[in-house]
Amino acid sequence: AQKITQTQPGMFVQEKEAVTLDCTYDTSDQSYGLFWYKQPSSGEMIFLIYQGSYDEQNATEGRYSLNFQKARKSANLVISASQLGDSAMYFCAMRGYSTLTFGKGTMLLVSP
Amino acid sequence: EAGVTQFPSHSVIEKGQTVTLRCDPISGHDNLYWYRRVMGKEIKFLLHFVKESKQDESGMPNNRFLAERTGGTYSTLKVQPAELEDSGVYFCASSPAHGYGYTFGSGTRLTVV
Numbered sequence: 001a002q003k004i005t006q007t008q009p010g011m012f013v014q015e016k017e018a019v020t021l022d023c024t025y026d027t028s029d030q031s032y033g034l035f036w037y038k039q040p041s042s043g044e045m046i047f048l049i050y051q052g053s054y055d056e057q058n059a060t061e062g063r064y065s066l067n068f069q070k071a072r073k074s075a076n077l078v079i080s081a082s083q084l085g086d087s088a089m090y091f092c093a094m095r096g097y098s099t100l101t102f103g104k105g106t107m108l109l110v111s112p
Numbered sequence: 113e114a115g116v117t118q119f120p121s122h123s124v125i126e127k128g129q130t131v132t133l134r135c136d137p138i139s140g141h142d143n144l145y146w147y148r149r150v151m152g153k154e155i156k157f158l159l160h161f162v163k164e165s166k167q168d169e170s171g172m173p174n175n176r177f178l179a180e181r182t183g184g185t186y187s188t189l190k191v192q193p194a195e196l197e198d199s200g201v202y203f204c205a206s207s208p209a210h211g212y213g214y215t216f217g218s219g220t221r222l223t224v225v
Contacts, residue, residue, distance in 0.1 A: 095212065
């Protein structure tokens with residue numbers, strides 16, 4: 001069975017600062033993928049970044065980077081230079097054979 | 113390309129009534145998934161279609177839930193009869209036959225009163 005743990009129910013950050021959202025996972029699969037999604041108040045799920053278990057480099061997408069530490073089974077999301085529009089719910093998820101297992105999410109609030 | 117479309121965006125029904133949610137995946141995506149988030153809990157997998165076939169329906173909570181995907185295109189999720197605990201946000205996602213890309217719809221917020 002797969003499990004995703006997000007231990008931070010809420011995080012606060014000031015605009016232009018960097019923030020790290022934590023995600024740890026558990027799986028017995030050798031091949032897996034890790035995703036981060038953003039859910040703003042409007043409700044849609046927006047894909048941010050993906051890391052494959054065999055990828056040697058940490059994934060980056062613009063201001064988003066994934067700090068992948070396989071031995072620790074962690075896949076933290078780093079948002080650099082936070083913006084007000086980054087305020088949202090953030091979900092870490094793991095892909096098994098085909099479906100996704102999600103964590104409970106972290107609510108990020110960015111203040112001016 | 114058009115994204116994953118779900119409707120209605122919101123639905124409020126009384127306990128015991130029937131509700132049908134619809135999902136239009138990205139054209140050409142063989143895989144279609146339904147997920148649900150009950151308030152304050154994780155987003156949970158419900159079922160997975162590959163084209164018109166149910167690949168995995170292990171997440172369906174009970175037989176009050178019926179999903180179909182006619183012709184391998186759009187999918188419907190019917191709840192009959194609805195119970196209070198069915199309230200939540202129902203997400204649909206689609207992905208191509210190969211590759212890791214999931215695209216989610218905006219979700220349907222279902223409230224059973």
